[in-house]
Amino acid sequence: METKIYKLKVPEGTNVILGQTHFIKTAEDLYEVMVNSVPGIKFGLAFCEASGPCLIRPEGNDEKLKKLAETSALEIGAGHTYIIYIKNAFPINILNAVKSCPEVCSIFCATANPVEVIIAETEQGRGILGVIDGFKPKGIEKEEDKKHRKEFLRKIGYKL
Numbered sequence: 001m002e003t004k005i006y007k008l009k010v011p012e013g014t015n016v017i018l019g020q021t022h023f024i025k026t027a028e029d030l031y032e033v034m035v036n037s038v039p040g041i042k043f044g045l046a047f048c049e050a051s052g053p054c055l056i057r058p059e060g061n062d063e064k065l066k067k068l069a070e071t072s073a074l075e076i077g078a079g080h081t082y083i084i085y086i087k088n089a090f091p092i093n094i095l096n097a098v099k100s101c102p103e104v105c106s107i108f109c110a111t112a113n114p115v116e117v118i119i120a121e122t123e124q125g126r127g128i129l130g131v132i133d134g135f136k137p138k139g140i141e142k143e144e145d146k147k148h149r150k151e152f153l154r155k156i157g158y159k160l
Contacts, residue, residue, distance in 0.1 A: 001120055001121065001122050002120070002121045002122075003118060003119065003120055003121075003129070004118075004119045004121060005116050005117070005118060005119070006075060006076050006116070006117040006119055007114070007115075007116055007117075008072060008076075008114075008115040008116070008117055008131075009068060009071075009072060010111070010112060010113070010114060010115060011068070013087060014065070014085055014086065014087055014112065015085070015086050015087075015089075015090060015091050015110065015111065015112045016083065016084065016085050016086075016109070016110070016111060016112075016115065017083070017084040017086070017091055017094075017095070017098060017107060017109070017110045018081070018082075018083050018084075018107070018108045018109050018115070018117065018128070018131065019081065019082055019098070019104060019105070019106055019107040019108055020080055020081050020082075020104075020105045020106045020108070020128070021047060021080055021081065021082050021101075021103045021104050021105055022080055022103055022105055023102075023103045024047075024049060024052075024057070025103060026047040026057070026082055026101070026103040026104075027045065027046070027047040027057040027058065027059045027082075028059065029101050029102070029103060030045050030047070030059070030082060030084065030098065030101055030103075030104075031045065031059040031060070033094065033097045033098055033100075033101050034060075034061075034084070034086075034094065035061065036097070037089075037093060037094045037097045038088070038089040038093045038094060040088050040089075041061075041086060041087070041088050041089040041093075041094070042061060042062040042065060042086065042087040042088050043060050043061060043062060043065055043084055043085060043086045043087070044058065044059075044060030044061075044062055044063075044064070044065030044066030044067065044068055044069040044070075044084075044085050045058065045059050045060055045066070045069050045082060045083065045084040045085070046058045046059075046066075046069035046070050046072070046073035046074075046082065046083055047073070047081075047082045048073050048076070048077070048078060048079055048080060048081045048082070049079070049080075050079025050080040050125070051079075054079070056070055056073045056074050058070045058073075062087065065085040065086070065087065068085050069083050069084065069085050072085075076117055076119060076126070076128070077119075077125075077126045078119060078125070078126040078127050078128045079125050079126065079127070080105075081128060082104075084098070091110035091111070092158075095107070095110055108128060108130065108131045109131045109133045111133050111134065113133050113134035113135075114134065114135075115131055115132065115133055115134075116131065116132040117131050118130050118131065118132070
C-alpha cells in the first residue's frame with residue numbers, strides 16, 4: 001500500500017464538503033439536496049463511481065465549481081467518494097440535508113480551510129484515509145478571543 005497527500009483546492013469565498021457514498025444516483029440526489037436547501041446557492045459536485053464504468057459523475061449549477069469538483073474528484077481518484085464546492089452558503093446550511101441523503105455514508109470534512117486529503121492506494125484502487133482540515137491549535141481561547149468569536153457570529157447572521 002502506498003499513501004499520498006492531495007492538497008485540495010479551496011478557492012477564496014468557497015467551501016468544500018468531501019465524503020463517502022455508495023450508489024450511482026448520488027450525483028442526482030445530492031444535486032436535489034443542494035437546490036432544495038438554500039435559495040441562491042451556487043455549487044458543483046462530483047461523484048466517483050467505484051464499479052462498472054468507474055466514471056466521475058458531475059452535477060451543479062455553477063460551471064466553474066462543477067469543473068473544480070470534476071478535477072478534484074479525478075485527482076483524488078478514490079472510489080465511492082463525492083465532493084461538493086459551494087458559494088453563497090455555508091456547510092452548516094446544508095450538512096444535515098447532505099447527511100440525510102440515502103447514499104451518503106460519511107463526511108470527511110466541510111470547510112473553507114486548506115485541506116490535505118490522505119489517500120491510500122493499493123492494486124485494487126484508492127481510498128481516503130482521512131483529511132487534515134486547516135491548522136493545529138495555537139492556544140486556548142481567552143476572553144478577548146471569545147468576544148471576537150461572538151461578534152463574528154452576529155456579524156454573519158448566525159446569532160442575534
